[in-house]
Amino acid sequence: MRHQIFFMFLQHLYLQNFRNYSSQSVAFNASKTILLGDNAQGKSNLLEAVELLATLKSHRTSRDRDLIQAGTSTGHIKARLKRELGLSELNLVLRDGGRRAAMLNGETFKRQQDFLGNLNAVQFSSLDLDLVRGGPGGRRLWIDTLLTQLEPVYAYILQQYNQVLKQRNSFIKQQTSAADGQRFELARIDATQMAIWDAQLATAGTRVIRRDRGFCKD
Numbered sequence: 001m002r003h004q005i006f007f008m009f010l011q012h013l014y015l016q017n018f019r020n021y022s023s024q025s026v027a028f029n030a031s032k033t034i035l036l037g038d039n040a041q042g043k044s045n046l047l048e049a050v051e052l053l054a055t056l057k058s059h060r061t062s063r064d065r066d067l068i069q070a071g072t073s074t075g076h077i078k079a080r081l082k083r084e085l086g087l088s089e090l091n092l093v094l095r096d097g098g099r100r101a102a103m104l105n106g107e108t109f110k111r112q113q114d115f116l117g118n119l120n121a122v123q124f125s126s127l128d129l130d131l132v133r134g135g136p137g138g139r140r141l142w143i144d145t146l147l148t149q150l151e152p153v154y155a156y157i158l159q160q161y162n163q164v165l166k167q168r169n170s171f172i173k174q175q176t177s178a179a180d181g182q183r184f185e186l187a188r189i190d191a192t193q194m195a196i197w198d199a200q201l202a203t204a205g206t207r208v209i210r211r212d213r214g215f216c217k218d
């Protein structure tokens with residue numbers, strides 16, 4: 001499997017009621033940009049906005065309320081991207097207590113996951129040494145984030161796997177808790193049902209592994 005990485009350049013970013021920015025327009029004209037600023041001026045907030053467009057997630061918070069400027073109810077992150085097929089406009093609307101809206105060229109995506117893959121970004125920091133030094137959990141998460149951008153379908157594959165894993169675990173829990181204090185007594189688990197869950201987990205897991213392998217080869 002080959003991932004084709006097309007040309008992409010973030011030309012322009014516009015933030016409205018996002019973190020400490022009330023209304024901020026930023027044009028990226030050069031091939032490299034260095035953000036310099038005092039502490040708490042909003043450097044990380046700006047990168048966080050790009051991260052949100054790339055992954056629909058922030059590594060700092062899972063609550064949109066934190067992202068929206070204090071005292072306001074709706075935040076906007078807009079971007080103009082240059083790709084070889086032309087320009088595209090991305091727009092992410094964050095609402096306090098409401099659903100997000102993700103748009104490409106003015107059209108709202110029904111499934112927000114379809115928004116992924118438009119803006120590609122990779123984040124590095126001194127903490128990324130943990131990728132090498134740290135445990136496998138962190139590495140997995142990093143690869144997952146990257147893969148989800150390159151191949152949005154991976155988000156579904158991963159979601160399916162996690163769902164089967166959760167259901168299989170709760171099946172085991174339910175079966176073993178019936179055995180009054182004797183946890184993990186395998187003999188009491190319905191073998192036929194267990195085999196079904198194992199098979200499903202294996203199928204979903206194989207899909208995840210296949211994607212990862214393809215990615216690591218590239």
Ligand SMILES: Nc1ncnc2c1ncn2[C@@H]1O[C@H](COP(=O)(O)OP(=O)(O)O)[C@@H](O)[C@H]1O
Nearest residue numbers: 019020039040041042043044045066068069070
């Ligand atoms: N939801 C928010 N509303 C208003 N200000 C915020 C919000 N979230 C964070 N801030 C402010 O953003 C600033 C931190 O910005 P940050 O980008 O982390 O700074 P740095 O330039 O040091 O990376 C702080 O002053 C903080 O109060």
Ligand SMILES: [Mg+2]
Nearest residue numbers: 040043044045
């Ligand atoms: Mg910072």
